[in-house]
Amino acid sequence: MNKSRRLLLLVMALSSLITGCSDEAKYKAMEAKYNAVQAEKAKHKAMSAEEMAVHTDSEMHHAMPAQSVETHKLDTDEIGRSADDLPPPLNRTQAQLVSVDLYTDELVAEMMPEVTYQYWTYNGKVPGPFIRARAGDQVEIHLSHGKPGAVHQGHDAHTSAQHAAAGHSAHSIDLHAVSGPGGGAPLMEVGQGEEKSFRFKATHPGIYVYHCASPHVPSHIANGMYGMILVEPPEGLIKVDREFYVMQGDFYTTVKYGAKGFQALSKEKLLAEQPTYFLFNGRVNSLSGDRALKAKVGEKIRLFVGVGSHIAANFHIIGVVFDKLYPDGAITNAPLKNVQTTTISPGSAVMIEFTAEVPGKYLLVDHSLSRAIDKGALAELIVEGLDQPELYQQVSQ
Numbered sequence: 001m002n003k004s005r006r007l008l009l010l011v012m013a014l015s016s017l018i019t020g021c022s023d024e025a026k027y028k029a030m031e032a033k034y035n036a037v038q039a040e041k042a043k044h045k046a047m048s049a050e051e052m053a054v055h056t057d058s059e060m061h062h063a064m065p066a067q068s069v070e071t072h073k074l075d076t077d078e079i080g081r082s083a084d085d086l087p088p089p090l091n092r093t094q095a096q097l098v099s100v101d102l103y104t105d106e107l108v109a110e111m112m113p114e115v116t117y118q119y120w121t122y123n124g125k126v127p128g129p130f131i132r133a134r135a136g137d138q139v140e141i142h143l144s145h146g147k148p149g150a151v152h153q154g155h156d157a158h159t160s161a162q163h164a165a166a167g168h169s170a171h172s173i174d175l176h177a178v179s180g181p182g183g184g185a186p187l188m189e190v191g192q193g194e195e196k197s198f199r200f201k202a203t204h205p206g207i208y209v210y211h212c213a214s215p216h217v218p219s220h221i222a223n224g225m226y227g228m229i230l231v232e233p234p235e236g237l238i239k240v241d242r243e244f245y246v247m248q249g250d251f252y253t254t255v256k257y258g259a260k261g262f263q264a265l266s267k268e269k270l271l272a273e274q275p276t277y278f279l280f281n282g283r284v285n286s287l288s289g290d291r292a293l294k295a296k297v298g299e300k301i302r303l304f305v306g307v308g309s310h311i312a313a314n315f316h317i318i319g320v321v322f323d324k325l326y327p328d329g330a331i332t333n334a335p336l337k338n339v340q341t342t343t344i345s346p347g348s349a350v351m352i353e354f355t356a357e358v359p360g361k362y363l364l365v366d367h368s369l370s371r372a373i374d375k376g377a378l379a380e381l382i383v384e385g386l387d388q389p390e391l392y393q394q395v396s397q
């Protein structure tokens with residue numbers, strides 16, 4: 001050991017004596033915290049790239065236990081599609097070719113703070129894009145396995161074998177608006193790096209669900225591969241002020257609701273039909289706070305609400321009577337009027353219209369209420385405007 005190094009050590013020893021043990025302990029705690037965060041991040045990357053590949057479904061249950069995470073904000077993508085993320089009314093009188101670009105993407109995102117999950121998606125969000133066509137249109141769907149030309153860490157690192165081992169060697173799409181075998185799925189099975197297209201004529205006006213139809217189909221759907229397609233009647237829909245896109249999905253994790261860390265799909269719970277989470281648009285509070293549905297007093301609101309996955313929803317908005325309900329996707333039938341709650345079958349959707357008359361906050365729920373209070377099926381509608389005391393007021397004693 002040379003002189004200068006000895007001197008340096010002496011200075012370090014002295015300074016540690018001066019500053020005392022508490023600083024050192026603090027530093028060590030910080031380091032441990034940093035390492036935990038880095039380990040968690042590394043684990044997520046490895047999970048999507050390599051570990052997923054070498055575990056079968058049942059092995060994954062054991063290989064991915066819940067981890068405690070010492071961080072509050074993980075560096076993940078926003079998984080939830082905003083409720084106002086849908087195309088505007090078509091407003092046209094001629095048939096047209098509607099071209100839709102879809103890609104599949106598997107990505108780790110937060111299901112709730114500090115709880116992550118590997119979603120399988122169309123275009124990186126749950127639900128997938130809202131497709132809007134008009135009866136008589138030709139609709140052309142382009143589907144590629146993986147985001148075209150994108151550098152998606154982890155995804156590009158997948159080999160075909162890894163995709164197969166992880167259960168997503170192929171994806172596809174079955175649109176309930178299609179009249180034809182498999183709703184298009186047999187023409188649209190895409191393996192890694194593949195891209196396929198098919199075209200269909202939108203013959204039946206309605207609001208429909210689409211979803212992945214590749215094996216194991218229920219797992220693909222449970223992981224988030226669904227969305228909705230609206231086929232407007234030739235005359236269009238009546239004009240409203242706001243439209244919103246909401247899908248309820250059931251999710252199945254190996255560990256209980258709210259358990260921190262990376263959560264794997266529990267195929268056992270899926271087969272037992274025992275969801276851990278019921279979610280609107282992909283995650284807990286996806287449509288609350290800043291992302292709440294927003295409207296003004298007097299505005300006509302239209303909701304397209306669907307169930308992508310496996311358990312029927314009991315859709316209700318606390319404090320709202322639905323002026324009009326078009327059940328089972330049948331938007332050209334006469335609506336039911338003055339409805340409180342509606343059941344939405346798995347693989348089905350409804351159209352709801354009402355006018356927001358009293359300002360305030362309204363909660364969208366599954367009225368099987370433990371799903372809303374304890375399992376995530378809760379969203380917010382904020383209505384702004386002047387009070388309407390003739391409709392709603394407190395009476396003092």
Ligand SMILES: [Cu+2]
Nearest residue numbers: 171172212220
């Ligand atoms: Cu799929």
